[in-house]
Structures are given as structure tokens and as C-alpha cells.
Amino acid sequence: MNAPEKPLKTRFDTVGKPRRRVDGRAKTIGQQRFADDLALPRMLHAKLARSPHAHAAIESVDVSRAQAHRGVHLVLTGADFPIPYGIMPVSQDEYPLARERVRFVGDPVAAVIAVDEQTAAEALDLIEVKYRPLPTIASPEEGLAKPEPRIHDYGEQGNIHRNQAYEFGDVEEALARSDHVFEDLFFYEGNTHLPLEQQASLASIEGDGKLLLQTSTQNPHYLHRQLGRVLQMPTAHIRVMAIANGGGFGGKCDPGNHEFVVSKAALVLGRPVKICLTREEVFYQHRGRHPVLMKFRTGVTKDGRLTAMHLQTLLDGGAYGSHGPASTFYTGVLTPVSYELPRFKFEACRVFTNKPACGPKRGHGTPQPRFGQEVQLDKIAHALGLDPAEMRLKMLTKPDSLTASWLRIGSTGLGECIEKAVEMSGWKARRGKLGPGRGLGLACSAYMCGAGVSIYWNKLPHSAVQLLLDRSGQVTVYCGATEIGQGSDDVLAGLTAEALGIDPVSVRVVTGDTGITPIDLGSYSSRVTIMMGNAALQAAARVRDLLANAAAEALDTLPDRIAFSQERVFAVEDAAKSMSFVEAVAAAEAKFGTIASVGSYAPPKPPGKFKGAGVGPSPAYSFTACVLETEVDPATGWVTVPKIWIAHDIGRALNPVLARGQVIGSVYMGLGEALMEEQAFRRLPPKLSSALVHRNPSMLDYKSLTHMDMPEVEVALIEDPDPNCPYGAKEAGQGPLLPVMPALANAIHDAVGVRIDEVPITPDKVLAALAKKAKGEVPRVGPERFPAVPYPEPTFVLPPWEGGDGNELKGRKAA
Amino acid sequence: MSASTNATERAQARDPAAARRNVCLRLRVNGEELEAYVAPYKTLLEVLREDLGLTGTKHGCELGECGACAVLIDGAPVLSCLELAVQCEERDIQTIEGLARGTELHPLQAAFADLGGSQCGYCTSGMVMTAKALLDADPAPSRERIKEALSGNICRCTGYQQIWESVEEAARVLRAEKSEAKP
Numbered sequence A: 001m002n003a004p005e006k007p008l009k010t011r012f013d014t015v016g017k018p019r020r021r022v023d024g025r026a027k028t029i030g031q032q033r034f035a036d037d038l039a040l041p042r043m044l045h046a047k048l049a050r051s052p053h054a055h056a057a058i059e060s061v062d063v064s065r066a067q068a069h070r071g072v073h074l075v076l077t078g079a080d081f082p083i084p085y086g087i088m089p090v091s092q093d094e095y096p097l098a099r100e101r102v103r104f105v106g107d108p109v110a111a112v113i114a115v116d117e118q119t120a121a122e123a124l125d126l127i128e129v130k131y132r133p134l135p136t137i138a139s140p141e142e143g144l145a146k147p148e149p150r151i152h153d154y155g156e157q158g159n160i161h162r163n164q165a166y167e168f169g170d171v172e173e174a175l176a177r178s179d180h181v182f183e184d185l186f187f188y189e190g191n192t193h194l195p196l197e198q199q200a201s202l203a204s205i206e207g208d209g210k211l212l213l214q215t216s217t218q219n220p221h222y223l224h225r226q227l228g229r230v231l232q233m234p235t236a237h238i239r240v241m242a243i244a245n246g247g248g249f250g251g252k253c254d255p256g257n258h259e260f261v262v263s264k265a266a267l268v269l270g271r272p273v274k275i276c277l278t279r280e281e282v283f284y285q286h287r288g289r290h291p292v293l294m295k296f297r298t299g300v301t302k303d304g305r306l307t308a309m310h311l312q313t314l315l316d317g318g319a320y321g322s323h324g325p326a327s328t329f330y331t332g333v334l335t336p337v338s339y340e341l342p343r344f345k346f347e348a349c350r351v352f353t354n355k356p357a358c359g360p361k362r363g364h365g366t367p368q369p370r371f372g373q374e375v376q377l378d379k380i381a382h383a384l385g386l387d388p389a390e391m392r393l394k395m396l397t398k399p400d401s402l403t404a405s406w407l408r409i410g411s412t413g414l415g416e417c418i419e420k421a422v423e424m425s426g427w428k429a430r431r432g433k434l435g436p437g438r439g440l441g442l443a444c445s446a447y448m449c450g451a452g453v454s455i456y457w458n459k460l461p462h463s464a465v466q467l468l469l470d471r472s473g474q475v476t477v478y479c480g481a482t483e484i485g486q487g488s489d490d491v492l493a494g495l496t497a498e499a500l501g502i503d504p505v506s507v508r509v510v511t512g513d514t515g516i517t518p519i520d521l522g523s524y525s526s527r528v529t530i531m532m533g534n535a536a537l538q539a540a541a542r543v544r545d546l547l548a549n550a551a552a553e554a555l556d557t558l559p560d561r562i563a564f565s566q567e568r569v570f571a572v573e574d575a576a577k578s579m580s581f582v583e584a585v586a587a588a589e590a591k592f593g594t595i596a597s598v599g600s601y602a603p604p605k606p607p608g609k610f611k612g613a614g615v616g617p618s619p620a621y622s623f624t625a626c627v628l629e630t631e632v633d634p635a636t637g638w639v640t641v642p643k644i645w646i647a648h649d650i651g652r653a654l655n656p657v658l659a660r661g662q663v664i665g666s667v668y669m670g671l672g673e674a675l676m677e678e679q680a681f682r683r684l685p686p687k688l689s690s691a692l693v694h695r696n697p698s699m700l701d702y703k704s705l706t707h708m709d710m711p712e713v714e715v716a717l718i719e720d721p722d723p724n725c726p727y728g729a730k731e732a733g734q735g736p737l738l739p740v741m742p743a744l745a746n747a748i749h750d751a752v753g754v755r756i757d758e759v760p761i762t763p764d765k766v767l768a769a770l771a772k773k774a775k776g777e778v779p780r781v782g783p784e785r786f787p788a789v790p791y792p793e794p795t796f797v798l799p800p801w802e803g804g805d806g807n808e809l810k811g812r813k814a815a
Numbered sequence B: 001m002s003a004s005t006n007a008t009e010r011a012q013a014r015d016p017a018a019a020r021r022n023v024c025l026r027l028r029v030n031g032e033e034l035e036a037y038v039a040p041y042k043t044l045l046e047v048l049r050e051d052l053g054l055t056g057t058k059h060g061c062e063l064g065e066c067g068a069c070a071v072l073i074d075g076a077p078v079l080s081c082l083e084l085a086v087q088c089e090e091r092d093i094q095t096i097e098g099l100a101r102g103t104e105l106h107p108l109q110a111a112f113a114d115l116g117g118s119q120c121g122y123c124t125s126g127m128v129m130t131a132k133a134l135l136d137a138d139p140a141p142s143r144e145r146i147k148e149a150l151s152g153n154i155c156r157c158t159g160y161q162q163i164w165e166s167v168e169e170a171a172r173v174l175r176a177e178k179s180e181a182k183p
């Protein structure tokens, strides 16, 4: 069922041609509807009351005055929601409204539904909540040191949420044999998605009595399941429509408290209820980049080949589980994908803290270790006197190979990416020769094309597509995939059109609606192009067979001699034997009845068989290489970036305009993280309950790149089609973010000879490092110590080349 | 402060509900005279979106920080979230809905759609309207000038580069149209 179309098509009508995206018109004339643009007759408005404490027991909630306020229709509290939820089955630890405990400043405790937002906001002030403040935990180090009070009564122990360890081959033994062992600490500060659209949701009861939730979500399917659970309703009575998102970047993956609140309110009141979060609330909803402390111990031979790596990570999870179990894995599992690494040990620990929950942001858990890995490689190259580009080229993973950790690499264009980035940037001629304060840095990365395993365990397809054709020639394609700006509707229309030989604008696209469209798991993990695309090609191949059969009869040829191109259906040997696509559909409908088909896709089974082998496998991996130029002002520490060159192995660019846009957009977001974006907190004095408050919950104070800060980016798309992907197309939305942060750190070293082992790289850190350099101290700013983390005994698995079979080797570990 | 404002304030002090009482507003939007009966504290953004159904204008902060809500008032870009609607009477308001020429896209809209200037599209209305004010004033802006003019408009998707390319392309098309128009 999963075989993509073979042999790979090589001549295309649509694929590879720059085109206006199918939703481009609506978006530029103001006609694209986002969730807050929707309105219904008799619609009411909801607002959430949020905790002013970072950690407190709720002693009582009195809503009587709010309830009595004029214009208020309903007040909901935690008592209305007895069932918890969470995106992952193993962390169902959130309630739509807090019941006994609040865990961060901004945790919702009550909701008011009123005639308008103004009235609802007034009534919020009338809600009286009595809190008993509890000690707060600000960092994972503090959480490890203070197991009590526990933020949650589940998890590994104390305030540790997740704790895990894997070892692929005996790492200490390999390190002891290595010519050199490099040990480095890195820290990556948290940051947030900051989608331009604030989350909004509109719940209503449809004419048939069923619940409809129209909402800015990236994952309508997972939300649908959680709604059924929390509202105790059959999911068939709930319809979730993912309205086109005004940017997601992972921030709209988790079900949001507000989505349950408006749904419940609509069910109680029988009227439509809408909410739109304020920008400040979006910072509390968060689910963004985890702050991660990392320790790398890496063995190398004297000619610069890796022998083994021991990676330890410590994640600041915030107050709830969210995607945390997966995030914890992702701080390590993709590390061996880009370079040959004979042995690998990876320990990771996620600790609860009293701050908004962290979760998946573009690159999900992998930008942090990628930063450390690529900066450390730069240090190794310098220490060994090697060119960082050459050193990497000599140790690339091979196509169709396994990693020590049992991930299957399919196609890889990383070598070509490095060569291209080196060529475009003039790396060889310019590195180290740009003059004082100027430098070039190089870094690479790899990313998944979709998670190999779904968030909840099942054997079902990950994506499904339904095609419906009628005698007018209209082609309608249905899929649960969610348009978040990345262009998934355009991918769906483009692939369907290519397979049927018609124009993409002839295809009507219906997506992201659990009431109408077949399943797609959601817009996360760069999975949509690959999974939805393969499903679409399968569905298209099935209707094409019907059309070819009917057309062959009419054109007096054989079905396998029929070709589809430019809205025509014809015999390959004699193009005069032809009919229009519309005629072919009518002929097929006359012969077979209504023409429709379905297609679906599930990724291949992961090669690893040990427990935990499900995180990291992917049908394919994308690869990227980046060179970045910088100028450092030694007087102020100010860092400017005049130019970035990036080569991305995309397999095949379906619509190059969109592919290039994804790459540049990723570079932008990565550079923002590298230079300035941070979700930081400050502790108030004890008399204010030691609350941990967000330092900058506004767009003005949360710094991000403007037009003025953004350098020019030169993009090369490397096209090496991957057989697991639709027409060979891999992802482009996340991978190209990853090399930017380490490329900046490496460029700063090239420019002024200091190491900033910490993100963001702000002028104060650069100045501090320059001051150390001037004093003859180690010219480095970054974390100085890694705490003692009680990691568990590792799951030990032998790498494929040491006779392993992908299972855990129990009872080993005498060493 | 005018006497009438003071009178309003005094009336509100006596009766807080007075601040909520709707007022009748006449606005000229995209060349049309429109009437709305709205709460006096509402911003132009809210009146456009909630009372006039013109949801093409977006919001990302409602605090003047993101540029998503930009519209043109008397030809100049203005953040509609910071403007009280009652102050906009007698002024010429242009929103994204008024830009296309019938079903034909304005060159800025066409360029944004064709060249990747719009990804999620949420910043697009504010970006396009701000760019329109720029091109009205300067038909051949340098890239630096484009960046400056748009610097108050945040986009989280595109990385801006395809926006600059879109504005440059639209400028070329508009200049060509102009030179064709005068033979």
C-alpha cells in the first residue's frame, strides 16, 4: 500500500515550475479567512482568567459576582472539566481550566462568556480566586536539587518528567582508544514561535446538533481526539475545521485550553462562542523551544574522523508535559544522521519548572544539539588544523546506510550541499582573509521528512487522500492536511494535477476538516509533503487507471499506452489519438459509474526493534549546508550578518517559489534565534510569591528580526530525488533552520577568535568573550558546568556493524 | 481638549454606561460612504473587522507593534489598532479589499502571490498597504528604501527577501503601466 509511484517520473508539466500558489490570490486580496475573521449570528465571546502565581494551590474560586455581571452568559471553572488531556498519551497532565493547582503565571483558571469581549474582560476582574502560594522552580538545575514540592505527581521522580539513556556500542571503550577526546558544554536558551496570528477559535452547534470547532490548529486530528476525551462525547459528533493558520511553527500543535473552553461553552449555551488570545496570552500558551544544557564528549582520530560521542542533555520543560517525551528524544536521536559515527551514547532528562510549557518549535528538539555538534566540529577542525568543510566532507553518512542508532538513511545530498555552499560563498578564498572583525562560518544539518511513528500508537495510515471527479472535469481532492502557510494546499493541488496531467488551478482542494476529509495527522515534523503527497499520488494513480481504461477503448489503444498531459488524454504512440481530460472523465463515468478513489500512506517500519526505536526514523532525511558571513564590532560586541549562503537537499522542488520561501524563512527564524530571540523569565521577590514572570510578553520586547536586520540569503536547491518521496520531494520547512545558529557562532570565531557556546549570541556575551581574550583567559562564553543528573542505566544496543540485530542487548554493561 | 469632549467625560463620570453607548459613525472606506453604529471606544481596526465586515485587515498585537493592521488614511500608512474609529470620520480610508481593480489584482498583489511574498498571508494585507504608500511616493525605491518603509511590518514566515522582490517587481510593473499610459 505504501509504494510510491514507480518508476520515478522525470518529465513534468507542473512539478519544478515556479507557480503562483493556489491560495495566493485569496491571501493577497484579504479574502483568506483566518479563525478570528469568522463570525456567526448570536455569537458570544470568551475570555480566560489566568493565574498571577507561578505555583499555587487553588483554595477556592468564587464566580458569583462575575456570573451576575450584566452581559455575562456563563462562567466556567476547573470544576466543569474533570478530565485531563495532553497531546501525548503518556502526558495527559493538563486541564482546560486548572482544578487544584496552578503551575505557571498565565495558567488559565476560569473563563467568562459574555456578549462582547469588553464585558467578558470586566467580569474577569470579578472572579475571586484564593491561592496558597507554593515554592517555585525556575530551572532544571533547581528542579533536580528540589524534588519537593513536585509540580506534578507523575513522572520519573521528584520533578523529573522524562529521563532516558541509550548506548549504541561501548562508547567509553571507543573514547579511550581515540586520538583526541573533545569535551564541550553548550546552552541554548528557550524561544517562542511568535506566529503573527494569535490563536483563535469559534465553537458552534451545527443544525444537526453536533459540535463544530473552527480553529487555528496545526493538528485537527489530535485535537479532535482530545475533544472527544475531555467533553466525553463520541468524536463522530465533533467536527474540527483547521482554519488556515497565520503561521504555526509548532505553536499550534498542542490542543489549547481555549479550544476546550469555547467548545464546552457552546455545548452548554447552544450559541456560537469565540475566543481570540491576546498577544500576551500567546506567550503563555507557548509550547516553544526548550532551553537545553548540553555536554558533548566526542572522540576523533588525528585525521578528523569521529570515533564515538557521548551526548548528555538537560531540558527545561516548563509546567506541563506537552510534546516533552518526544522533545526529550529529539535532543539526541538525529545527531548521528549527518556524519559517520561508529558509536553513540545519548542521555536526556526533562525537568518540570514553573514556566509556560515548552514543546515543538520548528526543528523540534534538534536545533539545540545541532548547535552544539556543529560548533564542536568547528573546534575540532581548528584544533587539528583541518578545513571545517573538508573535514565534514570526509565523514558523511552514506546513502542507503544505517546509523549506529539504527536509523535508515535513504538519499543524501549533503556532500553536494557543502560543495555548493562553499562555492557560492567563496569559502576557500575568503575564509580567514576577510580582515579584522569579519569572518565566515560553516555548519550543516539533517532533518526528518515526517516522524515514522504517530503520536499515539496505531497501525493506521498517517495520511489519506480522497479524489472525486465528475463529468464537468472537476477534480476535488480531500485531505485532512492543514495549511499553516507552508503551502500544503499547493503541494496537494500540484501533485494531483501533475499525476492527472491537468492545471493545478483546475483542482479544488478541501483540507483540514475532520468532518469531511480523510485523516492526516497534522502539520508537524515536516511530514505533509511526503505523507500526504504519497497518498495523493496513490489516489491519482487509481483514477488514472479508470480514465486510461475508458480512454483506451475510445481511442482504440491499450490502457498502458495512455498518457495524461496539458489537460489532454492521448495515446503515446500517436498523439492524434486524443481527447480532452473532461471527455476522458465523462467516458470513464459512463463506463464505471462515479469516478472516485482513495489513497493512503504509512511510513516504512523502523529498522530498530529496541524500546524507543520509534523516535527518529523517517521515510527520508533532508540535508543542509550553510555558510554565514559576519562582522563583529569589537567596541560594542555588535554582530551584523551581511550575507548567508545555504544549499538544501530537497530531493525535488515541487514549486521552487515555495521551496525557496521555506528555506529563506527557516534561515530567518534560525538567525533570530541565534542573535536575539529569547523567552526569558525573572523571579519576583518572595513577598510576591516568588512568581516567575515572563520578561518580555510583547512583540516589542520579544526581539525578532525586522526587514532592517535580515541579510540577503542566496539559496541553492539540491535535487537528488528520494525514492520514498512523491516525485522525490523531501522537506524544506525545518531542516534549513538548523545550521544557521552554529554557522553564526563559527563565523564569530573566524572573525574575532572567541567562542560563544550559547544561544542567543548577544553583544554582551561577545564583549565578555573579547575581554577574556584581551586578558589572556580562555576566550569563551558559555556554560561552565553540567549538573549531576541521575540518568538511568542505558538501553544498550549494538550498532549494525558490530553484529547487532536492532534489539536491546540485555544484561551487558560490566564496563 | 474641546468643550464637547469635556462634556462627554462629565457625562461618563455620572453614568459609566455612557461610555458604552453606541455612536453613529460615517466612514469613507475604499471610496464608499459607510455607516456604522458602534461603541465609541472601538479602534478603527475593530470597526473595520467587526462592524463593517472588512476582515482583510489583520491584527497580531493590537498594540502597535507588528504592522499587520496597517491601512492607508489619506494615503499614508496608519496602524488601525492605534486609531480610534471616531477620529477617522471625514478621512479617506483604504484597505486591502479596495486595492484590486475589479477581479484583476493590483500589481503588488500579483507580485506577492507569484513571487512568494505571501506565505501564511497573515502579514500580507499590512505589508501590501504599506508598500503601496511607498510606491505611490517613490515609484523606483531602492531595496534599502523598501526595507526602511516596511520595517514596522513583522513577517514571521518569509524571511522578508521574497517580499522585497515582490515590491521591486510590482514597482517595475507599475512604472511600465505608467509609461504605456502616456504615449
Ligand code: FES
Pocket: B058, B059, B060, B061, B062, B063, B064, B065, B066, B067, B068, B069, B070, B079, B080, B081, B082
Ligand atoms: S495589530 Fe496593529 S500593529 Fe499589531
Ligand code: FES
Pocket: A196, A246, A247, A485, B117, B118, B119, B120, B121, B122, B123, B124, B154, B155, B156, B157, B158
Ligand atoms: S506570510 Fe506569514 S507572517 Fe508574513
